[in-house]
Amino acid sequence: MYDYYLGGRTNFTADREAVGKVMAAFPAALVAARANRDFMHRSVRYLAEHGMDQFLDIGTGIPTSPNLHEVAQSVTPGARIVYVDNDPIVLTHAQALLTSSPEGRTAYVHADLGEPESILASPELAKTLDLGRPVALSLNAVLHFIADGREGLSAHQIVDTLKDALAPGSALVISHGTADFSPVEATETTQIYRAVGTSAQPRSRKEIEAFFEGWDLVEPGIAVTHRWRPDEADLLSDISDAEACCYAAVAIKPA
Numbered sequence: 001m002y003d004y005y006l007g008g009r010t011n012f013t014a015d016r017e018a019v020g021k022v023m024a025a026f027p028a029a030l031v032a033a034r035a036n037r038d039f040m041h042r043s044v045r046y047l048a049e050h051g052m053d054q055f056l057d058i059g060t061g062i063p064t065s066p067n068l069h070e071v072a073q074s075v076t077p078g079a080r081i082v083y084v085d086n087d088p089i090v091l092t093h094a095q096a097l098l099t100s101s102p103e104g105r106t107a108y109v110h111a112d113l114g115e116p117e118s119i120l121a122s123p124e125l126a127k128t129l130d131l132g133r134p135v136a137l138s139l140n141a142v143l144h145f146i147a148d149g150r151e152g153l154s155a156h157q158i159v160d161t162l163k164d165a166l167a168p169g170s171a172l173v174i175s176h177g178t179a180d181f182s183p184v185e186a187t188e189t190t191q192i193y194r195a196v197g198t199s200a201q202p203r204s205r206k207e208i209e210a211f212f213e214g215w216d217l218v219e220p221g222i223a224v225t226h227r228w229r230p231d232e233a234d235l236l237s238d239i240s241d242a243e244a245c246c247y248a249a250v251a252i253k254p255a
C-alpha cells in the first residue's frame with residue numbers, strides 16, 4: 001500500500017483496492033506518505049552531516065529511490081546500512097537495497113521488529129555494523145503497526161530493547177501515525193488496515209514522545225513530519241498537520 005502511495009509499481013490489486021478505501025476515508029494519504037518519506041531523507045542527511053556513518057533501518061519498505069543508503073552515502077560514501085523488514089515482497093526486491101557505494105556496505109535482514117533480539121543477533125548485522133560505535137536506528141512508519149495488546153513485547157518494550165543495545169552517541173529516528181489531528185479519519189483508516197489483516201495503532205504525541213525517554217531530542221523535538229527541519233521545498237508546500245498526520249523526531253543517546 002505504501003509503495004502505491006509513493007507512486008511505485010511494486011503493488012498488487014489487493015493493495016490498490018485497500019488504498020482506494022483509505023483514500024475515501026482519508027484523502028490526504030498520499031500527502032502523508034510523501035511527507036513521511038521526505039522526513040526520512042532529511043533526517044538521514046542531517047545525521048550523516050553530523051558524522052553518523054552506521055544506520056539500522058527497521059521497517060524499510062519496498063525500495064523507493066532514493067533509499068536510505070543512497071542519501072547517507074551521498075554525504076558519507078563509506079556509510080554502512082542494515083535494512084530490516086518482515087515482508088516477503090520487500091525481501092524479493094532487496095537487491096535494490098544492496099547497491100552500496102564501493103566504500104560503504106549495505107545488508108538486508110528478513111526479520112520481525114516484534115523480535116528485536118533476533119535482529120540484534122543477526123550475523124548480517126554483526127558483519128556490517130559495529131555496535132560499539134554510534135548507530136542511527138530508524139523506525140519510520142513502522143511502530144504504528146505494532147498494536148497495543150498484541151502478544152509479545154509492546155512497542156515501547158521493543159524500542160527500549162533496541163535502545164539498550166546501542167552505544168552512547170547513537171541516534172533514534174521515529175515517524176509514527178497519530179489520530180491527534182483528525183480522530184475520525186484516523187479511526188476509519190485504522191479499521192481499514194485491520195480489515196485487510198494489518199494491525200495498526202495511531203499514537204498520541206505523549207505516547208510517541210515516550211519512545212525517546214532518556215535520550216536527548218534534537219531540535220525541534222517532536223514535530224509533525226513536514227515540520228521537522230524543513231528544507232526550502234517543504235517550506236513552500238502548504239501541507240496541514242492533519243494531512244501529514246505523523247509525528248517525527250530524532251534523539252541522541254547521552255554518554
Ligand SMILES: C[S@@+](CC[C@H](N)C(=O)[O-])C[C@H]1O[C@@H](n2cnc3c(N)ncnc32)[C@H](O)[C@@H]1O
Binds near residue numbers: 059060090113114145
Ligand atoms: C509504511 S512502510 C515504511 C517504509 C519506510 N520506513 C519509510 O518510512 O519510508 C512500513 C514497512 O514496515 C514493515 N513492517 C511492518 N511491520 C513490521 C514488523 N513487525 N517487522 C518488520 N517490518 C515491519 C512493512 O513490511 C513495510 O515495509
